[in-house]
Amino acid sequence: MPAEVVxxxxxxxxxIAVDRLQGTRLLLTVDAMVEGVHFAAGSMTPRQIGRRSISxxxxxxxxxxxxxxxxxxxxxxxxxxxxPEENVLELARGMKQRLDELGGAIVGGNLSRCGSFFIxxxxxxxxxxxxxxxxxxxxxxxxxxxxSLGGARQGLELLAQGKVPAxxxxxxxxxxxxxxxxxxxxxxxxxxxCIDVSDGLIQDLGHILEASGVGAVVETSAIPLPDxxxxxxxxxxxxxxxxxxxxxxxxxIAAVDPGEAGRLAQLEASTSTRFTAIGTFTSRAGExxxxxxxxxxxxxxxxxxWDHFKSxxxxxxxSRGR
Amino acid sequence: MPAEVVxxxxxxxxxIAVDRLQGTRLLLTVDAMVEGVHFAAGSMTPRQIGRRSISxxxxxxxxxxxxxxxxxxxxxxxxxxxxPEENVLELARGMKQRLDELGGAIVGGNLSRCGSFFIxxxxxxxxxxxxxxxxxxxxxxxxxxxxSLGGARQGLELLAQGKVPAxxxxxxxxxxxxxxxxxxxxxxxxxxxCIDVSDGLIQDLGHILEASGVGAVVETSAIPLPDxxxxxxxxxxxxxxxxxxxxxxxxxIAAVDPGEAGRLAQLEASTSTRFTAIGTFTSRAGExxxxxxxxxxxxxxxxxxWDHFKSxxxxxxxSRGR
Numbered sequence: 001m002p003a004e005v006v007x008x009x010x011x012x013x014x015x016i017a018v019d020r021l022q023g024t025r026l027l028l029t030v031d032a033m034v035e036g037v038h039f040a041a042g043s044m045t046p047r048q049i050g051r052r053s054i055s056x057x058x059x060x061x062x063x064x065x066x067x068x069x070x071x072x073x074x075x076x077x078x079x080x081x082x083x084p085e086e087n088v089l090e091l092a093r094g095m096k097q098r099l100d101e102l103g104g105a106i107v108g109g110n111l112s113r114c115g116s117f118f119i120x121x122x123x124x125x126x127x128x129x130x131x132x133x134x135x136x137x138x139x140x141x142x143x144x145x146x147x148s149l150g151g152a153r154q155g156l157e158l159l160a161q162g163k164v165p166a167x168x169x170x171x172x173x174x175x176x177x178x179x180x181x182x183x184x185x186x187x188x189x190x191x192x193x194c195i196d197v198s199d200g201l202i203q204d205l206g207h208i209l210e211a212s213g214v215g216a217v218v219e220t221s222a223i224p225l226p227d228x229x230x231x232x233x234x235x236x237x238x239x240x241x242x243x244x245x246x247x248x249x250x251x252x253i254a255a256v257d258p259g260e261a262g263r264l265a266q267l268e269a270s271t272s273t274r275f276t277a278i279g280t281f282t283s284r285a286g287e288x289x290x291x292x293x294x295x296x297x298x299x300x301x302x303x304x305x306w307d308h309f310k311s312x313x314x315x316x317x318x319s320r321g322r
Numbered sequence: 323m324p325a326e327v328v329x330x331x332x333x334x335x336x337x338i339a340v341d342r343l344q345g346t347r348l349l350l351t352v353d354a355m356v357e358g359v360h361f362a363a364g365s366m367t368p369r370q371i372g373r374r375s376i377s378x379x380x381x382x383x384x385x386x387x388x389x390x391x392x393x394x395x396x397x398x399x400x401x402x403x404x405x406p407e408e409n410v411l412e413l414a415r416g417m418k419q420r421l422d423e424l425g426g427a428i429v430g431g432n433l434s435r436c437g438s439f440f441i442x443x444x445x446x447x448x449x450x451x452x453x454x455x456x457x458x459x460x461x462x463x464x465x466x467x468x469x470s471l472g473g474a475r476q477g478l479e480l481l482a483q484g485k486v487p488a489x490x491x492x493x494x495x496x497x498x499x500x501x502x503x504x505x506x507x508x509x510x511x512x513x514x515x516c517i518d519v520s521d522g523l524i525q526d527l528g529h530i531l532e533a534s535g536v537g538a539v540v541e542t543s544a545i546p547l548p549d550x551x552x553x554x555x556x557x558x559x560x561x562x563x564x565x566x567x568x569x570x571x572x573x574x575i576a577a578v579d580p581g582e583a584g585r586l587a588q589l590e591a592s593t594s595t596r597f598t599a600i601g602t603f604t605s606r607a608g609e610x611x612x613x614x615x616x617x618x619x620x621x622x623x624x625x626x627x628w629d630h631f632k633s634x635x636x637x638x639x640x641s642r643g644r
Contacts, residue, residue: 023341114436120352120396120440125335
């Protein structure tokens with residue numbers, strides 16, 4: 001248990017020594033995973049569900065450039081899957097395993113029966129100095145993304161269709177997503193704004209545009225897609241659509257001054273994570289434009305073609321981070 | 323929004339200025355309400371559900387003698403009741419109304435679809451000095467409870483059986499429970515241990531016994547029951563059973579030195595809440611004994627007679643506060 005945790009689970013509330021946190025900002029966020037909504041019954045092991053619940057919640061801490069500290073878990077047991085005690089223990093082991101990888105400890109929780117299985121994770125993080133917000137992007141900044149986009153949605157669909165096994169590259173993008181803690185900590189040194197990709201590039205980049213009062217031009221051919229050999233014979237345009245509108249990749253989108261290319265390269269080296277510039281923020285507030293490899297422009301925020309996944313996207317949290 | 327909240331809803335996480343909290347302990351707790359488990363579909367209005375979700379979560383903050391500060395809400399919409407936007411707004415209004423009464427502000431949340439309606443509320447509180455724990459009770463301390471016990475369970479049952487209207491005294495004990503914030507703040511000045519009654523007197527008093535390594539003798543006839551004229555013709559022994567094993571009354575149980583009767587009386591006057599001594603903590607670790615008005619003793623922790631509500635109690639969170 002971290003040194004500032006005076007009391008963890010076992011009393012009415014966890015107790016944190018604030019004097020140990022001096023000079024920091026405290027961050028608080030909550031995220032839920034629901035069976036049949038965020039994952040299909042039987043598609044993930046209890047341990048995988050535990051791991052993923054932590055990744056998803058901590059991704060919001062990563063997006064602000066903070067370190068995860070404490071976690072509270074609200075669990076609703078029931079629904080299609082049986083939850084014998086051993087499965088609950090496996091779920092807890094998965095959470096613990098992921099927290100050991102990313103940082104942070106479970107300090108409290110609640111267990112309830114529920115007609116549907118849900119796991120709601122509240123994560124607290126701390127940050128020395130100011131966290132990255134959605135609101136600091138400036139015209140001329142590069143739009144930089146970590147890793148690759150679109151794999152999580154494609155993995156979810158391929159799994160549901162039984163087209164790939166659970167250990168397939170794309171399936172794992174859905175089952176065991178990243179939480180870019182180290183990348184967020186590094187970006188906070190120089191990035192102007194940041195968000196994590198939970199609802200797809202268009203929607204999450206849109207949140208930065210709205211909060212920062214800027215526009216963006218995205219070179220769609222520059223968007224990093226999952227490796228072709230992991231793509232299960234998918235067409236590149238399907239992967240691109242999944243990247244634009246699919247969501248749940250839990251990569252970071254950051255606004256970075258072009259003059260910071262050196263620090264970006266250093267961060268790429270130290271984290272072994274790819275950072276890709278996919279376009280530029282502009283002064284045309286609210287305008288989100290895509291340019292394809294043939295130089296053809298389209299309005300991404302209105303493009304009906306990108307609504308392919310809309311009905312599916314409504315399954316996921318419509319107001320994450322609010 | 324409280325002054326220490328640098329950023330509330332609308333970014334990836336809420337941001338709190340820790341330097342504004344200096345000299346305090348930070349408390350964190352989470353509690354969930356599930357339709358069909360903690361309340362019946364259609365038995366409460368959205369506004370009432372919102373109010374109750376806040377009361378239940380803040381009761382844990384009250385039990386430690388802290389002031390509520392920030393709240394995060396994880397909402398799963400679905401199940402038997404429809405959730406048109408107006409109902410969600412009403413739910414939010416109910417939460418806001420209750421927070422205005424008790425203190426605290428919503429700083430973040432998550433919205434998800436779910437096969438069953440759930441609302442999981444994470445509450446943070448702060449406390450100048452050390453919070454009350456479950457572990458400080460001493461042999462010779464009085465067992466003091468606030469308000470009355472058993473009404474919430476009886477109200478739930480009478481409502482389910484259609485025997486009382488929703489504005490009946492007992493129904494309201496279920497629908498709109500207290501969160502004894504002012505009482506907890508006052509008790510923290512002199513009480514040795516405290517807990518809130520979520521699972522019934524036997525179980526919650528048992529948590530104090532376990533954490534403090536003490537025993538207890540309860541004069542069952544001294545347990546404050548709801549007013550007779552509000553009791554819908556119930557027998558006193560039914561009310562007593564509900565008090566012992568029913569739960570969800572959200573009153574406080576505290577360990578108070580008998581020499582503090584004066585401060586207890588002052589607190590009673592300042593809060594207009596009844597404080598009742600119902601017995602004494604003993605040195606017989608783990609022993610929970612009841613003595614009725616005829617002087618007949620029974621082992622409360624083993625008494626089969628008190629298991630009347632057991633199957634119902636399993637509906638509520640089996641590991642609250644853990």
